[in-house]
Amino acid sequence: MGKVGIIGVGQSRFVRSFRGSIRELAFEAFSEAMQDAALSTKDINASIICSAPEYDKQRSPSAVLAEYFGLNPQPTCYVESLCSSGTTGIRLAYSLVQSGLHDVVLVAGFQKMSEITSAESQERMGRGADIQWEAPFGTMMPAYYALHAQAHMTRYGTTLYDLAQIRIKSAHYGAQNDKAMIRQTLTMDAFVNPESKFTNPIASPLRMGDCCANADGASCVIVANEEKAKAFSRKPIWILGLGSATASVNMAGRNDFSGLAAAVEAGKQAYHMARVEPKDIDVAEVHDCFTIAELMAYENLGFAKPGEGAALIRAKETYAEGIIPVNVDGGLLSKGHPIGATGGSQVRTIVLQLRGEAGAAQVEDASIGLVHNIGGVGIYANVMILGRE
Amino acid sequence: MGKVGIIGVGQSRFVRSFRGSIRELAFEAFSEAMQDAALSTKDINASIICSAPEYDKQRSPSAVLAEYFGLNPQPTCYVESLCSSGTTGIRLAYSLVQSGLHDVVLVAGFQKMSEITSAESQERMGRGADIQWEAPFGTMMPAYYALHAQAHMTRYGTTLYDLAQIRIKSAHYGAQNDKAMIRQTLTMDAFVNPESKFTNPIASPLRMGDCCANADGASCVIVANEEKAKAFSRKPIWILGLGSATASVNMAGRNDFSGLAAAVEAGKQAYHMARVEPKDIDVAEVHDCFTIAELMAYENLGFAKPGEGAALIRAKETYAEGIIPVNVDGGLLSKGHPIGATGGSQVRTIVLQLRGEAGAAQVEDASIGLVHNIGGVGIYANVMILGRE
Amino acid sequence: MGEKEIDNRFSRFGTVSFTSITKVNDFINYLEQGKIMGTRCKTCGERFFPPRADCCKSLDGNMEWLEVTGYGILQTFSTLYYAPAGFETDLPYTIAVVDFGSCKVFGQLDPAIDAKSLQIGMKLKIAVHKLNEKQLIYRFQEVQ
C-alpha cells in the first residue's frame, strides 16, 4: 500500500465565545486549510465532521457544514469519541483513502458551547459518564481525572508543585500562540498564593490551575493518498503510525488509576506501525485537559518510566529545548479545549513543526512527531505518529 | 486489494417500546450477530456504533456499548448521518478493513426513542433540519417528503392509489416477518375508507398510511477482510459496490423535487464499483420511510425510468415474484424505523436473502442484492451492492 | 456586522429560532425594513440565498447584501397537519419552495391563500410578516 499524507491544516482562533454560528466558525478553519493546501472544493472527495454531542443545537451538523463548505454532492458524516473525536475522524479519513474509496478527505472539527446556557451545559456534562451507574453519583470530568491524580500522587509521590510546573510550561508557550485563548505567562506564585484563583479547589487534588477551559473553536485537516499528496503539496506530512484503544467507562472496570491503559495500548500500536520508539519522537502534542493528564501521558507514551513523569517536567525536558518537547503550542491548558476541534488542532501543530513553519516555538529539525488525543478519562485514546519522510 | 465480506448479522425485534436500556437493546442484535458468525469478543478488532443523535439520554454511547459488549480495549467510535447512520458505519467498517488497520469490524446500530417524552422528541425533530434557515418555519420529516410527493404527482401523474399499493405490499411482507413491529396485512379499503386512520392527513399529499412509525430496535453487522471472512464463515456475503452522496440540507439549494439527487449519485457509484447494472439486481432493500420514498427509489436506482415507478408497483413487479423484488421483509413501513438500526436491518435482510435463509420471503436464487439507505430527505444517501461471489 | 456586546438578533427569526448568533445577523434588520436579502460574493459574483457570510468558492468573506425581488414560480408545497414543538397553534400551515430566478427561497405561505388553489408553476411574491412584536418571518403571497 502507498502512504497517506496530510496536505492542509487550518484552525480558527480559540475564543471564549465565538460571534457567529457553528457553520461560520467551522468555515474559518476550513478556508485556512483549503488555502494551505491550495485546493478548491472539487478536489475534496469526502468530508468527516467531528464534535462532542449536544453542546450546540444543530442536530446532524455534518450535512449543514458540508453544504456551507460547498461540498455537495460528496459524502459526509459525523464522527464522535468525545474529546478525541478529531483524531478519530482523521483515523477514518486515513482508512477511506487507504481503502481506495477516496483520494482526498477533509476532516473538520468544531465546538461552540457558548450558545447553550450554563445550566444546559451542566446538565449535559452529567450525561457524559455512564448515565446508568455513575452519573447518579454526581460525576464530572475534573473529578475523573482527580481520581487518577490522587492515585498517581499516592503511588509515586507526585506533588501539586509538579503539576503546576506543567501549567507554567503551557502558559509560556500559550503566550506565543496567537490562536490560543489564554496568552498570559504564569509563575509559581499563582499556585502558592492563596489569593490566586488558580489555587481554588475543583476536585481534590486538582485545583483551577490544573484544569483547561472550555472554548469555541474549529480545526481542519486534509488527508490524501500518496499520489495526490505529492501532486498537491510541496511538503506533505505522512501518517506513519496510528493507534486507537478504549477502556471501560465505569471506573469499577479499571485496575489501575495511576495511568490510562487505553493510551498505553494506543501508543504501542502507533509505535509498532510506524516502526519507531519513544526516543525517536522529536516533538509531541499530548492531551493536557488537566495537568495530571500531561504527566500521565509522559509515562503512558514511554517518554518517562512509570512514576518518573514528574522528574521530566522538573528538569524542563519537555520544553522546546528539552529531550522531548511537549505541547509547545500551549496545549489545551492555554489554547482552550473546544472539544471536537482539539485533535485537529494538535495535528496542525505537529504538521507545522515538521514543515518547519511553527514560528517562535519551532523545535529544531523536527522530523518525527506524535499526537496523543484522549476522549473522556481514557475511555477513548488515539495516538498518531507523523513524519516528514 | 482483497474482497471485504459480511460474516455475521443480527437484529432485535423492532417494537414500540423496548423494556430495557440502550445497552440491553443493542446486546440483542450483538449477540445474534456474534452467534451467527460463531465469533467470540477477542475476534472483533474494532467496533462502530450508529444512531441518530439526542433521541436518548446517554451521551457518547459508543463507549458504553463497547464496554457492555466486552470489546475493551479495542477501539470504537460513534458515527451518524441521520437515518442512514447504519450504512455509513458499514461503509467505514469496509474502509477500516480494506485499509489494513483491522481484520474484523463490528457495526451496531440502535435507537430507543421511547424513553424521552413526546414533547422532547417533538423538540428534537424541529432541530433535524437546518436550524438557522428552515426550522423557524416549522418543518418536519413528513413535510419534506411531502414536498417531493407533490412534485412527483404533478410532474408524472402519480396518485395516492399508487402510493397505497406500496404500503399494501409492505404490509403483506411485514406480516411474514417475526421481527417487524406491524404485522397486519392491509387492503385498499384502508386507503379509501374515510373512517380508516390510514387516510388521516399528515402533510399533504401524504397521509398516515404513507408514513412509517418510530420504533425501538437494534441491528448488528460484522465485516471482515477476505482471509478472515473465508476462515470464519461458510457463506460470506461480499461487499461488491459502495456509493455515498449528499444533497443540500436547504430545500432552496435543490433543483428538482421529483427524485433524490443524492440517491441517484450514490447508486451510480455503487453500480460502477460493483460492475453491475440495475437489471442485474435480484433483490433490493430501499429506504421506504414514506411510500413516496420507495417510489422515488425505484426511479433513482434505475429499476424504472423517471416517472415510471408507479407502473412498476401497479404491475406488482416489486413483489418477491416480480422482476425486481423490493422490501420483501416489510420495509420500514412495516418493520418500523428505529433510525440508527435501520441500515443494518436492511443489510441483514439482503445477507439472509443471498445466503438463501430468508424464509417465507426468499427470492429464488438471489445472488446480487442492493441496499438503499437515506438520511433525512436525501440529505445523505448510501447505496451498497452485495453478492454471493 | 453587529456591534453590540452579545448580538443575538437572529433569535428573532421565525416562530421558533434555535440560532441567535450569526455573522449574517443584519438579515434581521433588513426584515424590519421589509426587505428579504441574500448575499453576493464580491470576489467571484456568486449569489447566495439563504445569505452567507462566507464564499466557499473564493474561500473568503467579501460579501454584499442583495434584495430578493419580483415574482417567483412555485416549485412545490405541502400543508402540515402535525407540527414540531412551538408550532402547534399555527396548524394547519403550508410550506413551499419558490424560484425567483436568481435564487430559490424556502418558506411558509400566507395563510390567506386557499391551499386548494395552489398549483406548482403558479406565480407568487414574497413579503416580510411580523408574527408579534419580536418575531419576524417572510411569507409567500398571491399575485393579484
Added chain:
Amino acid sequence: MGEKEIDNRFSRFGTVSFTSITKVNDFINYLEQGKIMGTRCKTCGERFFPPRADCCKSLDGNMEWLEVTGYGILQTFSTLYYAPAGFETDLPYTIAVVDFGSCKVFGQLDPAIDAKSLQIGMKLKIAVHKLNEKQLIYRFQEVQ
C-alpha cells in the same frame, strides 16, 4: 424481571437518574432490602458489578443475583467542589472506587467520614442509603 406495564424503577437510583428502564430494575428492590447486588453468569460463572442482564462471554442472559459483602480497599477518591446539575446542594462530596475482591464498586463516600482521614489502601464497607422517600443510593462507610 419487572412485571408492571411500564417498569421505571431505575429512576429511583441516585440523586439524579437519567435511566428509568433496564432489565436489571430488580437492583432497586434489593437496595430497598438493604442489599447491593451484582450479577453472575450461570453459564460461565463470570461476576459483574455493576450488574448486567447479559453476559458478553456466553452471549446470553442467564444471570443470577449475588450480593456485594464484606470489606473493601479504597483504590482512589476525589472530593468535588463543583457539581453537575442537580448536585449543587450536596457539595462538597467525595466519590471513590473501592475493591471488594470479587468486584470493584464506584460510589460516594458517607459524608460523615472526614475527607482528611482518607488514605488509599484503607478498609471501607458499603451500605444502602435512602436520600429521600423515593431515591436510593449506596455509600462507602468507615469500618469501626
